[in-house]
Amino acid sequence: MPQIRFFPMDRSTEVPVGTTLSEAAGAAGISLRYDCGGSGTCGKCRIEIPGDRVGPDAQQVFRAVRACQTIVEGDLVCRIPADSLPAVRIQSVTDNRLRAGEPFAPVAATGDYGLALDIGTTTLALQLFTPELFTPGSIDPESGIPGVVVRENPQKRLFGDDIIARIQKVCDDPANLLAQQQVLLETLREMIAELAHVHRIDRRRIMRLCVAGNSVMELLLLGLDVVSLGSAPFEPVRRRFEPIPSRALGLDLHPEAVLEAFPLIGGFVGGDLTAGSVACGLTS
Numbered sequence: 001m002p003q004i005r006f007f008p009m010d011r012s013t014e015v016p017v018g019t020t021l022s023e024a025a026g027a028a029g030i031s032l033r034y035d036c037g038g039s040g041t042c043g044k045c046r047i048e049i050p051g052d053r054v055g056p057d058a059q060q061v062f063r064a065v066r067a068c069q070t071i072v073e074g075d076l077v078c079r080i081p082a083d084s085l086p087a088v089r090i091q092s093v094t095d096n097r098l099r100a101g102e103p104f105a106p107v108a109a110t111g112d113y114g115l116a117l118d119i120g121t122t123t124l125a126l127q128l129f130t131p132e133l134f135t136p137g138s139i140d141p142e143s144g145i146p147g148v149v150v151r152e153n154p155q156k157r158l159f160g161d162d163i164i165a166r167i168q169k170v171c172d173d174p175a176n177l178l179a180q181q182q183v184l185l186e187t188l189r190e191m192i193a194e195l196a197h198v199h200r201i202d203r204r205r206i207m208r209l210c211v212a213g214n215s216v217m218e219l220l221l222l223g224l225d226v227v228s229l230g231s232a233p234f235e236p237v238r239r240r241f242e243p244i245p246s247r248a249l250g251l252d253l254h255p256e257a258v259l260e261a262f263p264l265i266g267g268f269v270g271g272d273l274t275a276g277s278v279a280c281g282l283t284s
């Protein structure tokens with residue numbers, strides 16, 4: 001199989017002939033920008049491959065191509081410009097104690113835990129809540145907030161940078177609805193496992209997972225159709241959601257744990273704004 005080598009990170013992979021350079025980069029563990037979902041229109045996935053040799057020294061020059069549109073035909077050495085890489089900051093578990101570089105103790109060994117997920121188009125942020133934090137006024141800023149884990153939304157690389165590209169993917173092939181839900185759930189499982197590991201908790205003590213995001217992201221996570229949000233009157237198939245048993249989504253939490261998504265206000269006024277309104281007291 002052809003070997004593809006990527007610089008400046010100096011990573012290599014072997015892929016079959018016919019693979020795109022975007023896919024080859026992914027196989028090498030490199031996430032290129034994918035703003036248009038690989039339709040070839042944005043040019044943001046540009047990488048440089050060897051072109052002609054010029055001059056008396058037959059010096060190699062490189063030419064820019066769109067990685068999502070360029071097919072591997074043989075061995076290749078590529079250069080990836082910095083602006084073809086996503087700008088999203090990948091952050092691991094952070095909390096006040098970890099930032100201070102101090103050893104951290106396990107969070108409370110008893111009681112039930114909760115999770116809050118901010119499901120963004122580009123970034124997923126998951127926060128663990130301990131029993132103490134369920135009681136208003138009991139948050140001690142000195143003792144440290146529970147851990148947060150942040151990951152890039154995996155849909156970016158596979159289905160496009162923005163929600164329009166992801167809606168279009170479902171319009172093109174309805175199977176992409178399930179595919180987009182599955183990559184989200186897979187990343188969510190990893191994030192939960194990381195929080196449980198770092199904070200030394202049994203994830204089967206987690207009773208509740210609350211989710212807030214824009215309308216498209218919430219519907220995709222729940223596996224609900226988003227095609228209606230691609231054209232006027234931009235009406236979501238559903239605005240309110242019943243709690244869903246977490247086991248129905250393949251999330252290994254408490255046997256009776258549920259996932260609850262904030263209701264949508266409208267097609268593009270999502271559960272993230274509902275959650276913000278509640279947090280600010282606008283609803284009281």
Ligand code: FES
Pocket residue numbers: 033034035036037038039040041042043044045046066067068069
């Ligand atoms: S041209 Fe848009 S991702 Fe390649």
